[in-house]
Amino acid sequence: MISGLDDSIVTISHSGSAVAEQYRILCARVDRLSREHGYKTIALTSSVKGEGKTLTSVNLAFSMAKDLGKHVLLVEADFRNTSLTRLINRPKSKGFLDLLSNGTGIESARQLYLNDRLGIVTAGKVTPEALKLFASERTKEIIQEARKDYDYVFFDLPPILATADANIIAEWIDGVILVVRAGETPRDIVRKALAGSTKVIGVVLNDVKTYSSYYYYYNTK
Ligand SMILES: Nc1ncnc2c1ncn2[C@@H]1O[C@H](COP(=O)(O)OP(=O)(O)O)[C@@H](O)[C@H]1O
Ligand SMILES: [Mg+2]
Numbered sequence: 333m334i335s336g337l338d339d340s341i342v343t344i345s346h347s348g349s350a351v352a353e354q355y356r357i358l359c360a361r362v363d364r365l366s367r368e369h370g371y372k373t374i375a376l377t378s379s380v381k382g383e384g385k386t387l388t389s390v391n392l393a394f395s396m397a398k399d400l401g402k403h404v405l406l407v408e409a410d411f412r413n414t415s416l417t418r419l420i421n422r423p424k425s426k427g428f429l430d431l432l433s434n435g436t437g438i439e440s441a442r443q444l445y446l447n448d449r450l451g452i453v454t455a456g457k458v459t460p461e462a463l464k465l466f467a468s469e470r471t472k473e474i475i476q477e478a479r480k481d482y483d484y485v486f487f488d489l490p491p492i493l494a495t496a497d498a499n500i501i502a503e504w505i506d507g508v509i510l511v512v513r514a515g516e517t518p519r520d521i522v523r524k525a526l527a528g529s530t531k532v533i534g535v536v537l538n539d540v541k542t543y544s545s546y547y548y549y550y551n552t553k
Contacts, residue, residue: 336421375487379525384538397450402483427456432465507533
């Protein structure tokens with residue numbers, strides 16, 4: 333166990349479970365695809381909120397570092413819904429927004445895990461300036477800095493249809509993974525999201541009923 337982490341980070345809390353195994357499979361696929369195409373900086377988004385972006389990105393990041401031994405940075409860039417901050421439970425005082433506003437390096441805002449193979453940067457203090465900062469060239473610089481130091485950099489983005497934020501960084505990153513909640517997100521909404529976003533390299537179907545014992549699973553410990 334790693335102190336502070338929420339139980340829903342099953343790649344750590346229930347690493348022997350069927351759900352953790354699904355994340356390992358996802359991880360291996362993302363790694364293979366990325367090696368084939370040279371993807372390094374990847375953002376996770378979805379059509380609307382609540383589809384599982386944060387849960388998928390955090391489990392993917394932990395699994396990449398733990399099971400594949402990669403050096404990974406996970407950055408929380410959904411400023412309206414900072415659930416990654418809640419899931420890791422012990423955020424640093426500085427976050428992504430501090431990096432954007434004061435020009436300090438990533439080291440000052442990352443929380444380290446798994447013998448320093450995984451760094452997590454939470455959103456930090458959200459101010460009305462957040463989106464303006466996120467859309468600035470400073471984000472591009474941070475992506476370039478991270479690209480040098482990590483095998484993978486994942487961004488937990490806001491949903492695409494609700495806001496334009498998810499597309500802001502599309503030109504600065506290598507690819508986008510779209511998370512779709514099985515049986516919930518209507519097909520036309522997914523189509524609209526796919527049509528509106530560039531660089532989609534893959535789709536994760538989350539909460540497929542065969543594995544939905546997951547919810548039950550992590551709430552009964
Ligand atoms: N496969 C799943 N099984 C059970 N609960 C899930 C699953 N995926 C997401 N959830 C739950 O749904 C809620 C929304 O997930 P979250 O990852 O925060 O979505 P998003 O980041 O897309 O808004 C959370 O409470 C999360 O624990
Ligand atoms: Mg989220």
